[in-house]
Amino acid sequence: MPRLFVALETPPALAASLLATLPRERGIRPTPAAQVHLTLRFVGEVDEEQAVAIDEALATIAAVAVPVQVAGVGRFGRRGGILWAGVTPSEPLLALHGAIDLALSDAGVERETRPFHPHLTLARCAPHAPEPALREWLAAQRELGCPPYLSRRFVLFESRLQRQGAEHRCRRAFALREPVPDNPP
Numbered sequence: 001m002p003r004l005f006v007a008l009e010t011p012p013a014l015a016a017s018l019l020a021t022l023p024r025e026r027g028i029r030p031t032p033a034a035q036v037h038l039t040l041r042f043v044g045e046v047d048e049e050q051a052v053a054i055d056e057a058l059a060t061i062a063a064v065a066v067p068v069q070v071a072g073v074g075r076f077g078r079r080g081g082i083l084w085a086g087v088t089p090s091e092p093l094l095a096l097h098g099a100i101d102l103a104l105s106d107a108g109v110e111r112e113t114r115p116f117h118p119h120l121t122l123a124r125c126a127p128h129a130p131e132p133a134l135r136e137w138l139a140a141q142r143e144l145g146c147p148p149y150l151s152r153r154f155v156l157f158e159s160r161l162q163r164q165g166a167e168h169r170c171r172r173a174f175a176l177r178e179p180v181p182d183n184p185p
Helices: 012-019 048-058 091-106 131-141
Strands: 003-009 028-030 037-045 066-068 070-076 081-087 119-125 149-151 153-162 165-175
Touching: 003 048, 012 119, 037 091, 037 119, 037 153, 048 091, 048 153, 048 165, 066 091, 070 119, 070 131, 081 131
Parallel strands: none
Antiparallel strands: 003 037, 003 153, 028 119, 066 149, 070 081, 081 119, 153 165
16 A cells, blocks of 8 residues: 655755754664655555545645745654754745645545644654754754745655665656746736
8 A cells, every 4th residue: 555645855955965964973864865855744555546536636736836945953852853954834835735635635535633844854863862962963053044945846755664764756746836926027
């Protein structure tokens, strides 16, 4: 059964530069650069029939390209946990997130009950990861800011759990419309 999620991709150069900030300590496992993404909605395991329904529902979304602004860092969890870079929740991002949630609901996927916290997962840390190194990274990167980029598509990914970690494969990419300028000529 496919394990699915919907996300925005991260430009490879940005992913590499974010990952380069991480401490190089035992117990800190960086996300592979090709897998750094902004999850818009985790679906989970579904049968192939529902996966096709999800694909068809997502294809109905007509949304504008999303400006993505990476700003700040944080951690989920206390001992070890997940290190992440934050993403400013812009109006186009929130609109796309809402449209995806609605489309998935129409395809039979339960609505998300947790609040949306846009971020890029940079590393997973074991409980034995050195706490001082984690705190130093959080303090040093607190004001992290990167040039914004425009995400012109969103992707339905299939995640396969492997011994060395998850492997993500694009099932289908969905184009987003170009934004209309604020003051057209």
